[in-house]
Amino acid sequence: MLTKNKIKFVRSLRSKKERYSHNCFVIEGEKIVQEALNSNFEVDDVYALDSFDLSNDNIAMSLASKKEMDAMSGLKQAPGILAVAKFKNWGPIDLNKGKYILLDTLNDPGNLGTIIRIADWFAFDGIICSTTSVDVYNQKVVQSSMGSLFRVPVWYADLKNVIEESPLPCIAAVMKGEDFRGFSFPKSGLLLLGSESHGVSDELLSLIDSPVTIPRLGKAESLNVSVAAGILCQAFS
Amino acid sequence: MLTKNKIKFVRSLRSKKERYSHNCFVIEGEKIVQEALNSNFEVDDVYALDSFDLSNDNIAMSLASKKEMDAMSGLKQAPGILAVAKFKNWGPIDLNKGKYILLDTLNDPGNLGTIIRIADWFAFDGIICSTTSVDVYNQKVVQSSMGSLFRVPVWYADLKNVIEESPLPCIAAVMKGEDFRGFSFPKSGLLLLGSESHGVSDELLSLIDSPVTIPRLGKAESLNVSVAAGILCQAFS
Structure with a gap:
């Protein structure tokens, strides 16, 4: 079971102010969470219903109940898998070419x-x-x-x-x-x-x-x- | 003051089934309501807050209170003007050119x-x-x-x-x-x-x-x- 504070934290990231104070944001859905995991973004936490199996990917995943997922999800229909990722620092812009x-x-x-x-x-x-x-x-x-x-x-x-x-x-x-x-x-x-x-x-x-x-x-x-x-x-x- | 039934009717048009049983739909916002009035669509009713003045256009408009507009509006922020228009029959498609x-x-x-x-x-x-x-x-x-x-x-x-x-x-x-x-x-x-x-x-x-x-x-x-x-x-x- 997730702590109330974890759920509250994920929900708080709907606010820009909270995102920028923690430097992290929420992503939802299997495809996009997979893309995040395969990217060079740092993914802090993954929460999912027990119907998701990411074990092949060696991902530390926390199980969440449907009620917990619904509470965390910012989407109309919670896809059942959600991750918190860190902001990416893309470094300086090279404005000389591109x-x-x-x-x-x-x-x-x-x-x-x-x-x-x-x-x-x-x-x-x-x-x-x-x-x-x-x-x-x-x-x-x-x-x-x-x-x-x-x-x-x-x-x-x-x-x-x-x-x-x-x-x-x-x-x-x-x-x-x-x-x-x-x-x-x-x-x-x-x-x-x-x-x-x-x-x-x-x-x-x-x-x-x-x-x-x-x-x-x-x-x-x-x-x-x-x-x-x-x-x-x-x-x- | 609008009758409860009017408000209920406008709200009911959020449902596709209701739209197709009455052959009408809702539009909101000054610009798009104006476009509807200038089009060859038939506009049944226009509701607006008293801050809107369409009198130049000779439009029969019903005044609505903010509370009534909020109740009727399907948008996050009610723009304060709303109309109910009839479906348009575009006639048969000419599939020979175009x-x-x-x-x-x-x-x-x-x-x-x-x-x-x-x-x-x-x-x-x-x-x-x-x-x-x-x-x-x-x-x-x-x-x-x-x-x-x-x-x-x-x-x-x-x-x-x-x-x-x-x-x-x-x-x-x-x-x-x-x-x-x-x-x-x-x-x-x-x-x-x-x-x-x-x-x-x-x-x-x-x-x-x-x-x-x-x-x-x-x-x-x-x-x-x-x-x-x-x-x-x-x-x-």
């Missing part, structure tokens, strides 16, 4: 998770979020990244400094820019995407090298930011 | 809403969902479509019949197909996408004309289905 996605005030956790998955698929070197963006260790981000979180470095920084200090060209997705289909994407560069509702801030727009646009043929007011990220990362890959 | 997205067992409401928005952006003629897919009038679909739902026809049908009966070529997104970047997309056609976890079913795969793939450069196991839809619809547009 392909990076820059996110200016991205608020929706599902979008960040999806963009991490896109970065992983198209082999980008990492994601740099404005400090005003959603926390990468928010459980919805973790779950929607489908394990890509363990492979793609995500940093938080002042994007103004990043763009100013990097010799890499900065390409931004905007509503009225050059048609991306005719744009010659560089070998290395920064791809800047704005928030769901306000796009890229004016302050950052004044610093970019190339504004690009995905032409609209129909009537939607905008594309979802992770869909725009997918289309532009594909073109940039 | 560009259609076919969705095989798409389960996630956010993905369907995002794909409706993509279809609207790239001016596709409509979406045909397998009958096993999530309901288009599910509130999460409605909200994440950001109003595109009022412009893009969505039908439910047996996709096997659709593919067999249509003279249009069927292109399917698969893991091991032709690189979509070298593929010559036709002028009209069906773009078939599979479910989040299982892809396109074998039964349908045996009926398609062209399997296409978005090449993977990194390590993610898959792309989110709405991101794949965005990339392929862009190429097909």
